[in-house]
Amino acid sequence: AQSVSQHNHHVILSEAASLELGCNYSYGGTVNLFWYVQYPGQHLQLLLKYFSGDPLVKGIKGFEAEFIKSKFSFNLRKPSVQWSDTAEYFCASGDSSYKLIFGSGTRLLVRP
Amino acid sequence: EAGVVQSPRYKIIEKKQPVAFWCNPISGHNTLYWYRQNLGQGPELLIRYENEEAVDDSQLPKDRFSAERLKGVDSTLKIQPAELGDSAVYLCASSSDQGGEQYFGPGTRLTVT
Incomplete structure (x- = not known):
């Protein structure tokens, strides 16, 4: 069965620090990959997605993610975080059945 | 454009009581999803609709959960008994087509006491 693993459950950073959140997926076939973010008190929203093509994907608010097929990974990165990036981040994978499998999430706290 | 609307936002009930949640997807979105998110976990799909047809309900506990999307627009998820x-x-959540970006509503937080 498909699964998605997020390595860090909680991350605390100071403003301007660089961010990398790990995500590994298990599905060996064609897969679509997503990062969703949930800001405090708000609903889940899409940060970025990978379907095919350039493995380096740029999303909103300066986030990017790199698809590395050989490592089954889709890590999220941001060179310099801001206090407003405090949120919970979810990685998700989807296969040809259009079913999304989510990781357990990473709570990011950015200290001003 | 209005987003996905859900009601109620919060619900507290005693065990064995019934409860229902309502969802109105983004206008024109044919695909509708219901997920459950337990504390400290990511969302898990319960059921997916294409228009009024439930095309994936394999994760729905059918002994107590039911869902409907009669006119292919809004949907209700019911639990009886909780x-x-x-x-x-x-x-x-809803999307304009299968595999497309899913837009999520604010969710209904259910507490069963």
Whole structure:
């Protein structure tokens, strides 16, 4: 069965620090990959997605993610975080059945 | 453009009581999803609709959960009777087509006491 693993459950950073959140997926076939973010008190929203093509994907608010097929990974990165990036981040994978499998999430706290 | 609307936002019930959640997807979105999100976990799909047809309900506990999307627009998810373990956030999402970006509603936080 498909699964998605997020390595860090909680991350605390100071403003301007660089961010990398790990995500590994298990599905060996064609897969679509997503990062969703949930800001405090708000609903889940899409940060970025990978379907095919350039493995380096740029999303909103300066986030990017790199698809590395050989490592089954889709890590999220941001060179310099801001206090407003405090949120919970979810990685998700989807296969040809259009079913999304989510990781357990990473709570990011950015200290001003 | 209005987003996905869900109601109620919060619900507290005693175990063995019934409860229903309502979702109105983004206008024109044919695909509708219901997810359950337990504390400290990511959302898990319960059921997916294409228009009024439930095309994936394999994760829906059919002994107590039911869902409907009669006219292919808004949808209702029901639990009867509720159990303590049903306490979770129930999320509705919609997309314009299969495999497309899913837009999530704010969710209904259910507490069963």
